[in-house]
Amino acid sequence: MKTIKKGLRGLTLSTLAASLLAALPAWAVNPFTLRDIRVEGLQRVEPGTVFASLPFRIGDQYNDDKGAAAIRSLFGLGLFSDVRLQVTDDVLVILVEERPTVADLSFSGIKEFDEEVLKKALRDVGLTEGRPFDKALADRAEQELKRQYINRSMYAAQVVTTVTPTDRNRVSLNFSVTEGDVAKIRDIRIVGNQAFPESTLRGLFDLDTGGWLSWYTKSDRYSRAKLNADLETLRSYYLTRGYLEFKIDSTQVAISPDKQEMSVTINITEGNRFVVSSVALEGEYLGKEEEFKSQIAIRAGEAYNAEDVSTTVKRFTDYFGSFGYAFAQVEAVPSIDRVNNQVAFTLRAQPARRVYVRRINVVGNNRTRDEVIRREFRQFESAWYDSDRIRLSRDRIDRLGFFTQVGIDTEPVPGTNDQVDLTVTVAERPTGNLSIGAGYSQADKLSFIASINVENVFGTGNYLGLDVNTSDFNKQFVLSTTDPYFTQDGVSRTFDLYYKTTRPYDAQGGDYEIKKPGIGIRFGVPFTERDTVYFGIGAERVTVVEGNELPEAYLDQGGTYLPATIGWSRDERDSALVPTEGRYQRFNTEFGLSSERRYAKLSYQFQQYIPLTKQYTFAFNTEVGLGKGLGGKDFPVLRNFYGGGLGSVRGFEQGTLGPTSAVLGSTTGERVSVGGAKNLVFNAEFIAPFPGAGNDRTLRWFFFTDAGNVYGENDSFEFSKLRASAGVGISWISPIGPLRFAYATPIRKFDGDKIQKFQFQIGTSF
Incomplete structure (x- = not known):
């Protein structure tokens, strides 16, 4: 009997191969035909796994080379710590010793992380329950845990691994962590600046030396990724102000001996400020030189601006793409005159070949159905490549609101020179939304508003919403659903089912109710890519249940209402959640078709966001409403506009501005607010970073001024009767939605x- 044995503890595959080759003469066996193959020592590994890895079968010719190959193959599985081969009477016996497997993972001393987060990190490096274990794997696990802590600026973290053998050749691993404290940035220095003060440059950074809100923003925790982003911001700041040859020479990050403080030093060379002297075209421009010239953002006589250069190159590339040239090469070549500090640019273009789109692939949508994404595409398969349509398609997918990231990559089709495939990559986000609001006043006390909205039900792209209001004055239950593609052309359909009970905001002690069950249907027709027109009709049965404190204006307001609506909206804001620039407009009309209630109601809203700097934004909002009775009838009181409070003039109680009505049976002359047929509101906000929060956009504060009022049907819009207020507020993008606090003084x-000076609400703006 001859035994071939080789253990691999501590050996690399190259060392193994060399050892095997050196040892072959000592193992030499005469070639023979295998009569049988047996495997011994298996506990958990299936025999079939071993047999499948062997380079021979029963009946094959066996020799030393094949034996060496078998050992390499079995060790390559990573399942065995020792492998031996024995040959007896033409029978090969394979003796193996399995590596132990991980029975369980545990942690001690963990405070900064949830255990599941760390287990996932270890799983990414190959260590998880049920997997084979060795010392090298434990070392990698320790390094990965330390890396997780370093990412959170905890450089003093120490990890000790304890391996405990258990039954059936298994081990239990415990990682004992001494976390230590967070290393904070002590100072940030910029060396070499002359054109701009150091304080101005440091103000561009998201990293800072901390403030009283650092516990929330964590801006004083060093992160290499954040520092790289800040360095790019610094580079962009110089390159957009004429400093063509600006460069960052070096970056030093020093940590204190106790690993609790860090110092960052950035060495820069500004160079001279350059002015663009001329811009010229060179290359092939499809005979459309004048059209391309109109796309140039670089201006002769102005300071060099890297953004203008990149914008010009992108415009040229996109314009070539609109004609099907997906691989056009455009280069802005500078010619630098350092004597006069001038730079001349030559725009060289080569359109290459025209291509068409063979296939569009969608990846990353684990929940959202393919058709929900594909129906937003304006670039079609088997059509000429059109960069404008592709960009529009990407924007439409992004505006769905279902994804945190949307990207489209262009890939040449192998073996062809005129075809490309488009790959749409999306990263899904939770599309359910919980919105909660609250307010407090002496009349209403504490009231709550709640809504649950799902924008992508079962991945279909449909919307389902439930709104509940528990206010003493306004109780409502609203169920609505929207199919955004009721037709293939993108016409949406919305159903509404609701039940509402209402009392006036400032009524006290009244026990009457206004009940309004109803149903409605609306259709949205996309007239352009940004403009949508809405049509709808509904039916509502209004019942006025008489009781104490009933306003006389409500006595004859019961009956059947058949409202028909026509509306239009355009949203050009850069973000619906935290807008910093752009415009939003909405116009709506409502007509009462019932013979009992004939009226017209119009409203218009306009919002504009103006970015003053990266940190500061000015926002303006105005709303105008007008109602008129038709057919000789008065405008229905129950269709009135209301003013005051959130969404109107802050600092005044909700819905208390405007005309009033006498209370039925009152002997004291009591009057209550009932709204009005005309509405006028102005809001202005100056939005700034919250002190101590740095450039964090999730927590900001704003200074505002509001003006507005509600008027009766026969009243004119009198500016002398406008109410006005001013105040300060806090905007916070909280885990449950956008939260805004406001304190206003009339x-x-x-x-x-x-008057109601303090107000707050979740899920609203202005």
């Missing part, structure tokens, strides 16, 4: 106005 009020 600066123009009249006798009898009801």
Whole structure:
């Protein structure tokens, strides 16, 4: 009997191969035909796994080379710590010793992380329950855990691994962690600056030396990724202000001996400020030189601006792409005159070949159905490549709101020179939304508003919403659903089912109710890529249940209402959640078709966001409403506009501005607010970073001023009767939605106005 044995503890595959070759003469066996193959020592590994890895079968000719190959193959499985081969009477016996497997993972001393987060990190490096274990794997696990802590600026973290053998050749691993404290940035220095103060340059950074809100923003925790982003911001700041040869020479990050403080030093060379002297075209421009010239953003006589250069190159590339040239090469070549500090640019273009799209692939949508994404595409398969349509398609997919990231990659089709495939990569986000609001006043006390909205039900792209209001004055239950592609042309359909009970905001002690069950249907027709027109009709049965404190204006308001609506909206904001620039407009009309209630109601809203700097934004909002009775009838009181409070003039109680009505049976002359047929609101906000929060956009504060009022049907819009307020607020993108606090002081009020200085709500703006 001859035995071939080789253990692999501590050996690399190259060392193994060399050892095997050196040892072959000592193992030499005469070639023979295998009569049988047996495997011994298996505990958990299936025999078939071993047999499948062997380079021979029963009946094959066996020799030393094949034996060496078998050993390499079995060790390559990573399942065995020792492998031996024995040959007896033409029978090969394979003796193996399995590596132990991980029975369980545990952690001690963990405070900064949830255990599941760390287990996932270890799983990424190959260590998880049920997997084979060795010392090298434990070392990698320790390094990965330390890396996780370093990513959170905890450089003093120490990890000790304890391996405990258990039954059936298994081990239990415990990682004992001493976390230590967070290493904070002590100072950030910029060396070499002359054109701009160091404080100005440091103000561009998201990293800083901390403030009283650093516990929230974590801006004083060093991160290499954040530093790289800040360095790019610094580079962009110089390159957009004429400093063509600006460069960052070096970056030093020093940590204190106790690993609790860090210092960052950035060495820069500004160079001279250059002015563009001329811009010329060179190359092939499809005979459309004038059209391309109109796309140039670089301006002769102005300071060099890297953004203008990149914008010009992108415009040229996109314009070539609109004609099907997906691989056009455009290069902005500078010619630098350092004597006069001038730079001349030559725009060289080579359109290459025209291509068409063979196939569009969608990846990353684990929940959302393919058709929900594909129906937003304006670039079609088997059509000429069109960069404008592709960019529009990407924007439409992004505006769905279902994804945190949307990207489209162009890939040449192998073996062809005129075809490309498009790959749409998306990263899904949770599309359910919980919105909660609250307010407090002496009349209403504490009231709650809640809504649950799912924008992508079962991945279909449909919307399902449930709104509940528990206010003492306004209780409502609204169920609505929207199919955004009721037709293939993109016409949406919305159903609404609701039940509402209402009392006036400032009624006290009244026990009457206004009940409004109803149903409605609306259709949205996309007239352009940004403009949508809405049509709808509904039916509502209004019942006025008489009781104490009933306003006389409500006595004859019961009956059947058949409202028909026509509306239009255009949203050009850069973000619906935290807008910093752009415009939003909405116009809506409502007509009462019932013979009992004939009226017209119009409203218009306009919002504009103006970025002053990276940190500061000015926002303006205005709303105008007008109602008119038709057919000789008065405008229905229950269709009135209301003013005051959130979404209107802050600092005044919700819905208390405007005309009032006498209370039925009152002997004291009591009057209550019932809204009005006309509405006028102005809001202005100056939005700034919250002190101590740095450039964090999730927590900001704003200073505002509001003006507005509600008027009766026969009243004119009198500016002399406008109420006005001013105040300060906090905007926070919280885990449950956008939260806004506002404290307002009326600066123009009249006798009898009801004041409510503090207000807050989740899920609203202005």
